[in-house]
Amino acid sequence: MWESMSLGEIIECASDPYPSMREWKRKSNKKVIGTTFADVPEEVIQAFDMLPTTIMGTHKPLKKAQALLPDNACSLARSNLELVLSYETDLFDGFVLPQVCDTTQHLSDIWRINLKGKYFESYLAPRQTDRESAKYWVRKEIERLIDSLSNFAQRGIKREDLEYSVEVHNENKRLLREIYSFKNDNPSSVSNRELFSMIKLSQQIDKVEFNQTLKKVRDTLKRGTRDGYTDVVLAGITCDPLEIYDLFDEIKLNVVADNLLVGSRYIQGEVDPGEDLIQKLTERHFKRGFFSPIHGSVFAEFQEIKRLYQENNAKAVIYVHIEFCESQEYDLPDLKKMAKEEGIPMHVIETEYQTTSLSHIRTRLQAFFESIRGV
Amino acid sequence: MSEKPKKELTKSQMLSKKITDEYMDEAFRAKEEGRIICYTTAISPVEILVAHDIIPIYPENHSVANLTAKKGAQMCSYVEGLGYSSHLCAYARCDLAYRATGFTVTRGIPEPDMFLACNAQCFTLTKWFEVLSRRGGGLPLFVFDTPQYIRDKRAREEIVKYCVLQLKELISLLEEVTKRKFDYDRLREVVKYSAEASILYRKFLDMARYIPSPISIFDALIGMAITVYRRGTPQCVEYYKTLCEEIQEKVDKGIGVLPKEKERFRLYWENLPIWFKFSDHARLLGSYGGVILTSLYVHAWSFEFDLNKDPLYTLSENYVSRFSNVTLEDRIDMALDLFQRYSLNGMLMFMNRSCKAVSFAVPTLKDILTKKTGIPALVFESDMGDQRFYSETQIRTRIEAYFETLERLGLAKNPA
Numbered sequence: 001m002w003e004s005m006s007l008g009e010i011i012e013c014a015s016d017p018y019p020s021m022r023e024w025k026r027k028s029n030k031k032v033i034g035t036t037f038a039d040v041p042e043e044v045i046q047a048f049d050m051l052p053t054t055i056m057g058t059h060k061p062l063k064k065a066q067a068l069l070p071d072n073a074c075s076l077a078r079s080n081l082e083l084v085l086s087y088e089t090d091l092f093d094g095f096v097l098p099q100v101c102d103t104t105q106h107l108s109d110i111w112r113i114n115l116k117g118k119y120f121e122s123y124l125a126p127r128q129t130d131r132e133s134a135k136y137w138v139r140k141e142i143e144r145l146i147d148s149l150s151n152f153a154q155r156g157i158k159r160e161d162l163e164y165s166v167e168v169h170n171e172n173k174r175l176l177r178e179i180y181s182f183k184n185d186n187p188s189s190v191s192n193r194e195l196f197s198m199i200k201l202s203q204q205i206d207k208v209e210f211n212q213t214l215k216k217v218r219d220t221l222k223r224g225t226r227d228g229y230t231d232v233v234l235a236g237i238t239c240d241p242l243e244i245y246d247l248f249d250e251i252k253l254n255v256v257a258d259n260l261l262v263g264s265r266y267i268q269g270e271v272d273p274g275e276d277l278i279q280k281l282t283e284r285h286f287k288r289g290f291f292s293p294i295h296g297s298v299f300a301e302f303q304e305i306k307r308l309y310q311e312n313n314a315k316a317v318i319y320v321h322i323e324f325c326e327s328q329e330y331d332l333p334d335l336k337k338m339a340k341e342e343g344i345p346m347h348v349i350e351t352e353y354q355t356t357s358l359s360h361i362r363t364r365l366q367a368f369f370e371s372i373r374g375v
Numbered sequence: 376m377s378e379k380p381k382k383e384l385t386k387s388q389m390l391s392k393k394i395t396d397e398y399m400d401e402a403f404r405a406k407e408e409g410r411i412i413c414y415t416t417a418i419s420p421v422e423i424l425v426a427h428d429i430i431p432i433y434p435e436n437h438s439v440a441n442l443t444a445k446k447g448a449q450m451c452s453y454v455e456g457l458g459y460s461s462h463l464c465a466y467a468r469c470d471l472a473y474r475a476t477g478f479t480v481t482r483g484i485p486e487p488d489m490f491l492a493c494n495a496q497c498f499t500l501t502k503w504f505e506v507l508s509r510r511g512g513g514l515p516l517f518v519f520d521t522p523q524y525i526r527d528k529r530a531r532e533e534i535v536k537y538c539v540l541q542l543k544e545l546i547s548l549l550e551e552v553t554k555r556k557f558d559y560d561r562l563r564e565v566v567k568y569s570a571e572a573s574i575l576y577r578k579f580l581d582m583a584r585y586i587p588s589p590i591s592i593f594d595a596l597i598g599m600a601i602t603v604y605r606r607g608t609p610q611c612v613e614y615y616k617t618l619c620e621e622i623q624e625k626v627d628k629g630i631g632v633l634p635k636e637k638e639r640f641r642l643y644w645e646n647l648p649i650w651f652k653f654s655d656h657a658r659l660l661g662s663y664g665g666v667i668l669t670s671l672y673v674h675a676w677s678f679e680f681d682l683n684k685d686p687l688y689t690l691s692e693n694y695v696s697r698f699s700n701v702t703l704e705d706r707i708d709m710a711l712d713l714f715q716r717y718s719l720n721g722m723l724m725f726m727n728r729s730c731k732a733v734s735f736a737v738p739t740l741k742d743i744l745t746k747k748t749g750i751p752a753l754v755f756e757s758d759m760g761d762q763r764f765y766s767e768t769q770i771r772t773r774i775e776a777y778f779e780t781l782e783r784l785g786l787a788k789n790p791a
């Protein structure tokens with residue numbers, strides 16, 4: 001069902017993948033396991049022949065979540081909770097929820113208490129990545145996840161299951177990387193919206209099928225031009241709603257690099273081949289770039305953004321801020337200051353699930369890029 | 376106009392002042408004595424720092440002093456001008472304002488050499504310390520990562536092992552920074568003082584179970600300061616011995632915060648206090664026969680160190696299992712235990728804009744506690760330090776209505 005999608009279908013499905021996921025579930029009779037940002041080893045879930053899918057909020061109205069959370073809870077958390085409580089409850093057979101910040105830690109309790117009867121596991125990946133103990137702990141958590149899923153599925157997994165799953169995921173990332181790189185040189189052929197829809201869907205639907213679509217997309221790519229485009233680096237956690245990419249396309253911005261979870265940070269997560277796959281999955285955890293709530297070097301984010309900006313010869317950085325994400329809010333003032341000191345033009349987009357104002361973003365983006373382009 | 380006569384300080388108050396003054400003097404001398412200042416979180420395995428002769432400083436405490444002095448709105452709005460959002464923790468906002476302006480109602484706190492953030496309390500402090508670390512050009516920041524203490528025996532064993540590993544890493548870092556070998560015997564001694572002080576601190580808190588209660592949460596909040604910043608020292612043990620004796624004397628004489636016949640509502644408080652309304656709230660509630668007796672927050676420092684275990688192990692077990700890092704189900708059990716032991720008949724549930732770590736659970740906690748105890752709750756939203764989010768009249772009206780409800784339901788202790 002997802003093997004042969006046109007670019008238009010990809011865009012449509014990425015905006016709301018749930019109807020097609022329901023159909024897929026009905027036809028395949030497989031279980032769907034929801035996860036949230038970030039770093040749950042999807043390969044493990046897929047090895048149990050279940051579908052791992054990252055829940056990325058809803059833009060439908062809030063009904064129940066508000067009463068369960070403080071007013072200043074981040075809008076992604078609120079939106080995710082609403083999606084599972086009000087809109088897609090039946091779709092999910094269970095959840096593996098990572099805890100990356102205070103919000104996700106406490107949200108996972110609320111989630112479990114309000115969705116009794118479903119499989120539930122926490123994934124407690126380390127919130128520090130700068131020491132040996134973090135490696136020890138990632139491995140322990142992957143092993144615990146495998147035990148937990150074995151209990152739920154009432155069966156274990158064989159090495160071949162995990163090997164196959166890793167290969168499918170790796171292939172998905174390779175394909176995305178190829179398309180991304182092609183797009184950088186040919187922005188008139190592949191739009192930002194199309195590329196980031198592919199990356200989003202890759203984290204949500206069955207990759208065995210979707211890889212077929214990606215191969216076809218790759219094989220039919222036609223050379224285009226980058227004339228008139230301005231290359232930018234996109235930074236933050238995620239850029240939602242996807243319509244923001246339409247605005248980038250409209251004003252001819254070419255996202256040539258990013259550090260988003262629904263972006264390069266996902267693609268970076270290829271698992272190396274090897275005898276001990278759990279060890280390889282563990283090592284992969286540390287191959288990914290900066291993620292605001294996880295502690296590493298205190299200058300990591302700025303250094304990463306600066307490197308992407310310089311290596312790609314970009315003209316500006318666009319930072320996407322999710323309303324009420326405390327983690328980003330502690331980073332942002334220093335980030336802006338450092339960008340200014342280094343002469344890196346940086347523009348911040350404010351997003352809030354449910355209420356993002358596209359026209360406001362458009363006006364501000366236009367004004368910013370007019371000044372950059374010297375129009 | 377005649378001046379209000381100054382109340383004479385009790386023995387424990389004098390001791391508290393002496394310990395605090397000595398601590399701050401020592402901290403301010405640290406640089407010239409070549410000692411290291413480590414900023415840390417109120418909940419953190421500070422015993423390791425103390426054992427290595429490193430001076431722990433708690434920027435949260437410093438912020439409390441400024442917030443209690445009603446400087447919150449002024450300091451918080453200043454940092455908003457620097458780009459920090461108004462819904463970040465008021466401790467952090469207040470501290471960042473102090474960094475930028477030097478303004479404080481105290482003598483301030485010495486500059487840090489390094490940081491230790493324990494996320495059993497919250498991850499906010501990690502992010503806040505990251506800002507301070509950058510400000511110092513990249514000062515060492517050690518995150519003691521305490522995964523949620525989920526309800527699974529095997530997982531808990533593994534979590535504690537991971538924490539022990541990290542404490543060893545912390546010790547290596549301290550050895551590197553100070554170029555001195557860590558002394559495990561000294562650590563055992565420090566943990567012993569912490570264990571003794573914790574037992575006494577808990578004894579002090581538990582005196583709220585008497586009817587009438589000799590202490591309110593406001594006494595507990597004042598009384599908790601020494602264990603927050605001086606645990607692991609003999610002075611801390613001495614302080615709680617003195618404090619317990621004083622309170623016991625009140626119990627023996629039947630002296631309560633309110634007289635027995637006037638003590639009508641024995642209340643649970645969820646969350647941190649509203650620092651700038653501290654004494655006003657005590658007076659307001661008292662006028663209705665209400666007294667807040669306890670909260671999970673003040674119990675966060677009632678550790679149960681097991682001196683028969685490896686010190687790193689017992690430290691890990693204790694720090695990872697604080698109320699802010701257990702599951703909501705465990706937190707509910709902890710609160711129910713207080714309801715039962717302290718004969719509580721009311722609950723004030725504060726949604727603190729500043730502290731998501733504690734406030735996230737409040738709506739669910741309230742529902743379940745009400746269901747299990749049959750006691751309705753008063754839920755209100757405000758901020759622990761930023762007066763701009765506090766509405767006096769609204770809170771007064773709601774408290775009044777709440778007591779009427781308790782009365783109507785026949786939950787009040789003494790007839791009006």
Ligand code: SF4
Nearest residue numbers: 074076101103325326
């Ligand atoms: S990291 Fe930020 S956006 Fe993500 S859940 Fe936490 S607060 Fe929300």
Ligand code: SF4
Nearest residue numbers: 464496497499730732
């Ligand atoms: S008040 Fe809450 S958010 Fe602020 S430092 Fe304390 S625990 Fe962390």
